[in-house]
Amino acid sequence: MQLGTIYEISSFFITNNKQKYKIVPHAAMLQFARSTVFKNVEEDIPEIPQHKFNFVEFDQLTSKIDINDILSDVIGRVISIKGREESTINDRMVKRRGFVIQNIREETLNVTLWGEIGDNIDENSLQTMPEPVVIAFSAMAAKQYMGGLYVASTSGTSFYIDPDIPETKKIKKRFSHSIQGIDFIAGSTKKPLPLEEQKTINRTTIIELQALNPYQNQETKFTVKAIITELHIHQDWFYNACPRCYRQIKQSGTSWWCDNHGHLTTMPISWYKINARIEDSTGGMNIVMFGKTVQSLINKPCSILTIQEGYTDPAVIPPILNQLKGMSKIFVIQFRPRGAFIDAVVIKSFDDDVQPLSLPAPTTIPSTETISSVTSFDPETPQVEGKKTAKRQLTFTKPVSGEEKPRSEEKLKKIKHE
Structure with missing residues (x-):
């Protein structure tokens, strides 16, 4: 050859x-x-292009959120670049960089590059390039955070600066007279807590957690090592949520109504709401896990189960959710109000690399036992208006007086002081 x-x-x-x-x-x-x-091949053939993309319009990405079997290519002029930052993802620290790009319709799109790929973009070179600077990203995954659409890099992502393709020429022509340069934004200098500190912050047991006054400790995060021992199958496992705030929405005529955002102009999204029970050697308590907290445990978005796999009945739990039972995790818990009630909210979970928890044979819980309710919460978890009552769900209505304050409350003050 x-x-x-x-x-x-x-x-x-x-x-x-x-x-x-x-x-x-x-x-x-x-x-x-x-x-x-x-x-x-001896006959004349058209020139083979150096690049081949399948670009998706920004407004079409909504239908691809969390559906990663077909990834998307996007292109736009660079509006801003944010410096490198660090986040904790799946129990490890990873770097990220943020971009904002704009298409010829002047629509903007947030782009997140994870890991090393963001380090390969040279800011100094971009500063010396003539405006506008066009960048194309391939094999991106559409995501949503706090109601905002963005695309994130995957293991197959590549980027191309000013690629020699017709789309680049259209964008450069559209913004040829623009005086807006690239906005270089410094990354956050605030370092996240080391992973081991996140796993052990205000470590407590379930019985100590139950003894705390939740009204006085809503701003504090606790960690507890426990096992998910039961799923409450009598309660719905998902609900229709507002795509902007993730609150539960109601049907209003032929459309949907969100108490925060009024009538929705887009379709609602499916959002996990798993009621379960966790236990350690000191006792047990009810929890509720929302959204991406559940997704991180089973590695599957709620929309995949409801839209692609057809589990549209919130009263029938899909078999994959049974994988939650028996999981030993370190749960990060925070108290959060829910109407007249208050729940203990799991905002994150970690694997225990030292020794997963194991429990003795299960015991029967007396019907008179008081059990607190815990809600799983992450940065995208809403404060959901749930069902009014659950007989085994503790409602905190009487603040603990100074004389009645348990030892664990004194222990908490000591932790905070230190």
Whole structure:
């Protein structure tokens, strides 16, 4: 074979990690067989483009949120670049960089690059390039956070600055007279707590947590090592949520109503709401896990179960959610009000790398036992108006007096003081 010569190739395999016919960006290869034929193409053919994209319009990304089997390519002029920051994802610290790009309709889109790919963009080079600077991102995943749409990098993502394609020329022509340059924003200098500190902050047991006055400790985060021992199948496992605030919404005629945002102009989203029970060696308590807290445990968005897999009945729990039972985690818990009630909210969970918790044989809970309710919460978790009563759900209505203050409350003050 001669370098630079164009061939027509037939009878070959596209392989990746010995799996035939599966194409993965940056990992695919051609495997020639005995029947492979190379035919020299001598006639004139159009020039083969250096880049090939399948761009998605920004307003079409909403339908692709959390559906990652088909990734998206996006392009736009660079509006701003944010410096490197760190986040805790799946029990590890990862770097991220944020971008804002704009299309020819002047719509903007937030872009997040995770890990090392963000380090490969040289800010100094971008500052010396003539405006507007166009950037294309391939193999991006559509996401939503606090009601805002963005795209995030995946293992297959690449970026191309001013690629030589027709779309680049259109954008440059559209903004050729713009005097707006790239806004370089410094990343946050606030470092997240080391992972081990996050796992042990205000470590307590379930019985100590239950003894606290929740009204006086709403701003404090606690950690407790426990096992999910039961799913409350009599309560709905998801609800229709506002895509902006994740609160439960109501049907209003032919549309949907959100108490925060009024009539919705877009379709609601499915949002996890799992009622369960956690236990440690000192006792047990009820919890409720919302949204991406559940997603992080089973690695599947709620929309996949309801839209793609057809589990549309909130009273029938999909089998995959049974994987939650028996999970030993370190739960980060915070008290949060819910109408006249107050719940203990799990804002995050971690794996315990030292020794997962194991419990003795289960015991029967007396009907007179007081059990507190815990809600799982993450940065995208709403404060949901739940069902009015659950007989086994503790409602905190009487603040604890100074004389009645338990030892764990004194322990908490000591922790805060330290």
